[in-house]
Amino acid sequence: MPSKTEAKAWADRLDNLLQRAAAAKGADNAEQIVKVQRELRLFKEESPDFADALDRQATLAIFDLDLDSSAAAVAAIRERAEEVRKLTKLIAGVAEEAKADADVLSGRLAVQAIDAATNAIVSFRQLRQSLSTADAQEGKVAQIIDDVVSAVQTLRSQLEHS
Amino acid sequence: MNIGPRAARACAVLAAWLLTACQTIPDLSAWDRSTRDVGTAVIDGFYSTAGVNADLAARLRRVDDPALLARADRYAAASKVVSDRAEDYETLFGAMADYSASLAAIAKASANSDENVEAVAGSLNQFIGALGGTPLVGAGFELGKLLTSEIIKVRAARDFASAVQAADPIVGSVCDLLLKDLASAKAVLATKEEPIRTAISLPFEDRLKYRTLLEQRRTTLQTKVRNNSPDTSLSQVPEASEIQKVDVLLRDTDTWYVPLAKDIDQALITLSRTEQLIVQTSRAVGAWRASHASLAVAIQQKRAPESAKLAALAVRIRDLAAEIRKGN
Numbered sequence: 001m002p003s004k005t006e007a008k009a010w011a012d013r014l015d016n017l018l019q020r021a022a023a024a025k026g027a028d029n030a031e032q033i034v035k036v037q038r039e040l041r042l043f044k045e046e047s048p049d050f051a052d053a054l055d056r057q058a059t060l061a062i063f064d065l066d067l068d069s070s071a072a073a074v075a076a077i078r079e080r081a082e083e084v085r086k087l088t089k090l091i092a093g094v095a096e097e098a099k100a101d102a103d104v105l106s107g108r109l110a111v112q113a114i115d116a117a118t119n120a121i122v123s124f125r126q127l128r129q130s131l132s133t134a135d136a137q138e139g140k141v142a143q144i145i146d147d148v149v150s151a152v153q154t155l156r157s158q159l160e161h162s
Numbered sequence: 163m164n165i166g167p168r169a170a171r172a173c174a175v176l177a178a179w180l181l182t183a184c185q186t187i188p189d190l191s192a193w194d195r196s197t198r199d200v201g202t203a204v205i206d207g208f209y210s211t212a213g214v215n216a217d218l219a220a221r222l223r224r225v226d227d228p229a230l231l232a233r234a235d236r237y238a239a240a241s242k243v244v245s246d247r248a249e250d251y252e253t254l255f256g257a258m259a260d261y262s263a264s265l266a267a268i269a270k271a272s273a274n275s276d277e278n279v280e281a282v283a284g285s286l287n288q289f290i291g292a293l294g295g296t297p298l299v300g301a302g303f304e305l306g307k308l309l310t311s312e313i314i315k316v317r318a319a320r321d322f323a324s325a326v327q328a329a330d331p332i333v334g335s336v337c338d339l340l341l342k343d344l345a346s347a348k349a350v351l352a353t354k355e356e357p358i359r360t361a362i363s364l365p366f367e368d369r370l371k372y373r374t375l376l377e378q379r380r381t382t383l384q385t386k387v388r389n390n391s392p393d394t395s396l397s398q399v400p401e402a403s404e405i406q407k408v409d410v411l412l413r414d415t416d417t418w419y420v421p422l423a424k425d426i427d428q429a430l431i432t433l434s435r436t437e438q439l440i441v442q443t444s445r446a447v448g449a450w451r452a453s454h455a456s457l458a459v460a461i462q463q464k465r466a467p468e469s470a471k472l473a474a475l476a477v478r479i480r481d482l483a484a485e486i487r488k489g490n
Contacts, residue, residue, distance in 0.1 A: 085253075
């Protein structure tokens with residue numbers, strides 16, 4: 001059976017720890033909170049068997065210090081939820097515009113460009129056939145048309161594979 | 163239709179402008195990848211923070227104590243809030259990934275076609291110049307169609323810049339919000355070490371007290387032995403045999419103590435990595451913000467955006483996230 005003095009000594013020690021815990025929590029000082037939590041755990045380890053009731057209070061204090069210190073942070077996270085949703089809508093709008101622009105190179109407008117390039121090649125070939133090989137000036141133009149057709153074919157191939 | 167020298171010059175200027183416009187788009191694949199890395203790190207960070215709280219809730223529920231059950235409920239509620247935030251960010255970064263992927267696609271397409279545009283523009287210049295002095299019919303019309311198709315690339319280049327400019331303040335707001343939320347997540351983790359130790363140890367409290375008593379007894383006995391003369395034989399030291407007995411008893415406790423210590427160590431390692439992930443992710447968010455801002459400037463200055471710091475941070479946060487997943 002423990003003496004009253006011994007029991008009181010352990011109770012006083014816990015009381016002192018709980019007062020420091022309240023001060024650390026009041027100051028929202030994480031470093032001090034962790035320090036008191038550690039001392040509360042050591043209290044539990046070192047206290048005698050008859051101090052079970054005190055140990056239980058120390059245990060609850062360790063969790064309460066943590067929960068109280070993080071409650072404000074959790075509440076702040078919850079309060080900012082609407083802001084995240086608002087920003088999601090905004091960036092989704094910009095993403096939609098950017099996506100439409102990306103589609104320009106691979107979607108409907110790219111198909112139009114391929115058609116235009118194909119038509120240009122057909123027209124250039126017709127033009128090329130109508131040119132006289134005997135005429136030096138027209139022969140020069142024919143050579144340029146060959147270069148253009150080759151370049152346009154490469155461009156069309158790139159658009160088709162982009 | 164004939165094409166005159168003035169029209170030919172105009173077409174030549176247009177072709178040159180087309181070429182210049184297409185060359186101003188920098189490669190955005192690194193930035194696109196970084197956006198995904200930052201998004202993944204943010205989401206991992208929040209899920210991991212939620213996991214630390216959920217784990218505490220689960221451990222407290224296993225102890226049959228109504229007072230602890232109430233605390234378990236509070237941890238579970240905190241876990242839900244943080245987990246919901248991870249889902250919000252998944253949606254947000256889904257949109258952000260669409261945005262960055264679109265920009266990267268525009269830049270890639272433009273980069274791939276630079277050579278062709280140059281070849282076409284050069285040939286067009288020669289062709290138009292040659293046709294300028296000839297009475298050939300129809301050439302101007304076809305050239306006009308060809309040039310119209312080239313306008314597509316210019317439009318992409320102009321809208322790319324517009325998209326980045328329009329998105330920069332939004333990206334800034336996302337970063338500000340993220341940094342606030344990450345600071346909150348860090349605060350949520352700051353006082354978790356002792357609760358984790360306590361929650362894991364709760365079912366072993368009586369046994370831990372017993373082990374603590376044995377350790378204290380051994381220390382007392384060792385102190386007594388140390389106070390003997392160095393010349394004294396151990397066989398003459400009365401405490402020696404008791405130390406042996408205490409050591410045996412302590413070793414017996416290892417059957418439950420070693421797994422318990424391992425469990426605590428693993429939980430604390432996860433906590434530490436989660437804290438590091440939050441810190442590194444905050445840094446990555448800052449670098450990502452700067453990278454996007456440099457993107458807008460890079461377009462104007464016709465150079466690649468800054469992304470080296472961001473890439474280095476991305477590697478670190480990927481590793482941390484992998485370590486957390488491996489540990490769980």
